[in-house]
Amino acid sequence: MNRKKIFSSLGSIIGLSMILITFFFMQDIRFDRVSSIILGIGAGILGLSIGTFLGEILDEENPTRKVAMEIEINDERNINIREKAALKTNSIMTYFLSLAIIISTLIGASKSVLFIFIFLLISKIIIQYIYLNKYTELL
Amino acid sequence: MKNNLEVIRKDKGFTQEELALKLEVSRQTISSLEKGKYNPSILLAFKIAKLFNMSIEEIFIYEEEEK
Numbered sequence: 001m002n003r004k005k006i007f008s009s010l011g012s013i014i015g016l017s018m019i020l021i022t023f024f025f026m027q028d029i030r031f032d033r034v035s036s037i038i039l040g041i042g043a044g045i046l047g048l049s050i051g052t053f054l055g056e057i058l059d060e061e062n063p064t065r066k067v068a069m070e071i072e073i074n075d076e077r078n079i080n081i082r083e084k085a086a087l088k089t090n091s092i093m094t095y096f097l098s099l100a101i102i103i104s105t106l107i108g109a110s111k112s113v114l115f116i117f118i119f120l121l122i123s124k125i126i127i128q129y130i131y132l133n134k135y136t137e138l139l
Numbered sequence: 140m141k142n143n144l145e146v147i148r149k150d151k152g153f154t155q156e157e158l159a160l161k162l163e164v165s166r167q168t169i170s171s172l173e174k175g176k177y178n179p180s181i182l183l184a185f186k187i188a189k190l191f192n193m194s195i196e197e198i199f200i201y202e203e204e205e206k
Contacts (some may be wrong), residue, residue: 071159076180077168 005056011049018042090128097121141200145173147191162186 019042026035059066072078101117148158148169155173159166164183171177179187179199188195 071163072165074163075165075168076183077171077177078165080177 002056004052008049008052008056011045012053015042015044015046015049019046090124094121094124097124140178141175141202142172143198143200144169144187147193147198148173151191158190161190 018038022031022035022039022042026038059069097117097120101114101121104114104117148155153161155166155169159169162169162183168177172179184195184199188198191198
């Protein structure tokens with residue numbers, strides 16, 4: 001059994017355990033919010049693990065599928081497309097965030113909401129600046 | 140940039156799928172290259188040239204963009 005299969009099996013067990021815990025041990029109203037979070041994370045881990053496990057089985061049965069998948073991922077045109085799409089999305093999200101800040105100011109949203117939007121926008125600018133410097137030195 | 144990839148590929152008896160597999164790129168990349176929609180990286184251009192035992196200039200024709 002390869003590493004991916006072992007990790008996905010473990011993930012399935014952990015995810016399923018988390019779901020079962022919320023159903024059998026966290027029915028009390030006191031755990032309402034916590035149990036929802038645990039249930040959500042558990043379902044996410046279980047789904048992802050099952051998907052990975054099934055993917056590995058398919059790869060073993062059909063090795064050409066794995067090669068084709070790797071080619072699709074590493075294909076230079078696909079990488080270019082992904083990078084361009086990410087760049088465009090990033091610019092659009094900056095406008096959306098700025099718009100969200102303006103709208104939340106106009107409608108008098110709470111300061112915590114406004115703070116989150118401003119924090120996100122500033123973080124985005126800082127992260128962009130860090131990576132810009134990194135790649136300027138690297139390339 | 141223009142190229143003779145389609146002519147050379149057909150001349151050598153490759154399908155797009157076979158060429159893609161040999162170059163470890165997707166079939167869509169070969170199709171885009173042949174249509175002139177996508178310009179390859181220098182690495183891919185060298186790989187193509189090496190595979191066909193030709194020089195890059197024989198396959199890809201550089202054209203200066205009109206200003």
